[in-house]
Each structure stands twice: as C-alpha cells, then as structure tokens.
Amino acid sequence: MPTRTPGKVLVQTDTSPDGRIFGDNVPVDKPLLIASDVDGTLLGPLEVLSERTIDVVRRVTEDGVPFVLASGRPPRWIAPIANPLGLTGYAVCANGAVLYEIGTDRIVAVHGLLEPQLLHDTVSALDHALPGCRFAAERVGESALDPEMRNFVIEPDYHNPWGNHEGTEAPRAEVLGHPAIKLLISRRGMNSDEMARAAREVLDGSVDITYSTNTGLIEVAAHGITKATGLAEVAARLDVPAERVIAFGDMPNDVEMLGWAGHGVAMANGHRYALDAADEVTGPNSEDGVAQVLERWF
Numbered sequence: 001m002p003t004r005t006p007g008k009v010l011v012q013t014d015t016s017p018d019g020r021i022f023g024d025n026v027p028v029d030k031p032l033l034i035a036s037d038v039d040g041t042l043l044g045p046l047e048v049l050s051e052r053t054i055d056v057v058r059r060v061t062e063d064g065v066p067f068v069l070a071s072g073r074p075p076r077w078i079a080p081i082a083n084p085l086g087l088t089g090y091a092v093c094a095n096g097a098v099l100y101e102i103g104t105d106r107i108v109a110v111h112g113l114l115e116p117q118l119l120h121d122t123v124s125a126l127d128h129a130l131p132g133c134r135f136a137a138e139r140v141g142e143s144a145l146d147p148e149m150r151n152f153v154i155e156p157d158y159h160n161p162w163g164n165h166e167g168t169e170a171p172r173a174e175v176l177g178h179p180a181i182k183l184l185i186s187r188r189g190m191n192s193d194e195m196a197r198a199a200r201e202v203l204d205g206s207v208d209i210t211y212s213t214n215t216g217l218i219e220v221a222a223h224g225i226t227k228a229t230g231l232a233e234v235a236a237r238l239d240v241p242a243e244r245v246i247a248f249g250d251m252p253n254d255v256e257m258l259g260w261a262g263h264g265v266a267m268a269n270g271h272r273y274a275l276d277a278a279d280e281v282t283g284p285n286s287e288d289g290v291a292q293v294l295e296r297w298f
Contacts, residue, residue, distance in 0.1 A: 112222025
C-alpha cells in the first residue's frame with residue numbers, strides 16, 4: 001500500500017468490483033484538463049492502447065476537455081499514440097523540455113537546452129560515477145522529424161532498452177557537440193535506481209536526473225525542467241487552473257507533475273516515488289487504470 005506523504009492524502013479506501021482503487025480525496029468536479037504519461041500508464045504492458053482507453057479518451061475530447069500526452073518520449077514518438085486517440089492538440093515531450101502541437105507537427109516551445117559545455121561537464125562527472133556507461137543525445141528542430149536535424153545521436157555500444165532500431169551512431173565528441181533537450185545514459189548491469197543514486201552524488205545541481213524505466217537508463221535534463229513545468233505551460237495557454245487538472249503517471253519522471261496537478265493519480269503498477277506523490281492510486285495499466293478514473297465523468 002502507498003505511504004502517506006506530508007501534504008497529501010493517500011489512503012486506499014475502496015476497491016470496486018471492476019478493480020478501481022480509490023483514494024479518500026477523489027474530486028467531484030469534472031476536470032477541465034487531463035494529462036497522462038504514455039508508457040506504463042496509458043499503454044498496457046504490451047505497449048498498445050486498449051479499446052477501452054481509446055474510447056474514453058475520445059469521449060473526453062468530444063466533450064471539449066483537452067487531453068494532453070505528457071511523456072519522456074520525443075515528439076517523433078508521439079504520433080503512433082496520438083493518432084488512434086484522435087489527439088491534435090498539445091503534447092508535453094522530453095519530460096517537459098518540448099511543447100509540441102500534434103495536429104500541425106510544430107515544435108511550439110523548447111525549454112532548458114543543454115549546451116555542449118554543460119554536456120561535456122556532466123559526462124565527465126558521470127564517467128567516474130558510472131564507469132562503462134554510454135551516452136546518447138536527443139535533439140529537436142522545428143517539427144517531429146526535422147530533415148535538417150539528426151534527432152537522436154548515440155555512442156557506439158549505447159544500449160537502448162527499447163531496442164537498438166534507431167539513432168545515428170557517432171563518436172562522443174559529436175554526441176556532445178550540439179545543444180540537446182536531454183542526455184541519456186545507459187549502463188549494463190545496473191538498474192536505473194542504482195544509476196540515479198550514483199549520478200546524483202557527483203552532479204552539482206545544474207542538471208536534474210530522472211528515469212522512466214528501471215532497466216539501466218537514466219536521463220539528464222536542465223535543472224527545473226519537468227513534466228510539471230510543461231503541463232503548467234499548457235494549462236496557462238488554455239486558461240485552466242491547476243486545481244482543475246488531473247494527471248496520471250507511474251514513474252519518477254512523473255512525480256513533479258502528479259504533485260502539481262490538482263489531482264495526481266498513480267498507477268498501481270507504478271514506482272514507489274509516483275505512488276507517494278499521488279493523491280490517488282488507480283488500477284494497473286494492465287487493467288486500464290486511466291480509463292477506470294476517467295469513466296467517472298466521461
């Protein structure tokens with residue numbers, strides 16, 4: 001069971017017959033803005049959208065309520081999720097570093113670019129903390145797949161937990177030689193929890209560490225750039241107060257967003273940090289936990 005966190009009410013008070021798990025401060029008012037993480041949250045364990053999830057998200061948008069994807073994914077990985085859901089509005093990408101407009105395939109805003117000197121300094125520190133690690137850089141242009149931009153550049157032997165089917169291999173000097181929206185670090189033989197602890201011991205606070213998988217990959221972002229800052233920008237553009245926002249997530253990179261939203265919902269399959277940050281815990285992604293909550297109103 002999740003633990004109680006100061007300032008949060010998080011008590012598992014009921015499990016309904018269809019598997020819903022409620023906290024004791026479930027909101028009554030219909031949300032005016034909904035944000036959801038993608039992997040481990042909106043997608044099921046096989047990384048597909050269920051018909052139940054597709055149906056409820058379409059009902060949300062048909063009712064005039066914006067539904068925002070808030071993901072660590074780069075913009076080029078958004079369309080396969082957005083298209084079946086019928087989403088054309090904003091997506092918060094790269095853990096808040098990029099605001100992307102789906103329907104126009106336009107990068108609306110970029111925040112907290114990691115400049116080459118900061119990349120080099122960070123890598124130098126991490127080489128000592130995580131010997132044998134490999135690096136990759138995520139970049140962004142004016143659209144999801146800008147033909148003028150090499151979006152994802154990786155070192156030789158970089159291990160991608162989602163498969164080594166993309167990325168331009170290049171020497172480290174090239175990986176670090178251009179501004180990036182995030183730096184990714186992989187290391188075989190360690191999980192992401194262990195990597196993050198080691199990395200935080202040697203970094204000086206000029207960057208933040210997070211992760212969306214526990215399979216030996218961590219991500220570096222500019223200090224203060226999170227999904228929460230990205231979602232706050234969307235809410236401001238749409239004139240929606242934070243207290244009327246519901247956000248869903250499952251991993252450490254969702255923690256700030258779950259805390260910022262008026263009602264933060266963690267998945268039952270989520271990391272303990274997400275569970276502790278949330279106001280409510282819903283069912284796991286294998287049981288359409290996002291849909292379980294949204295069906296209260298839609």
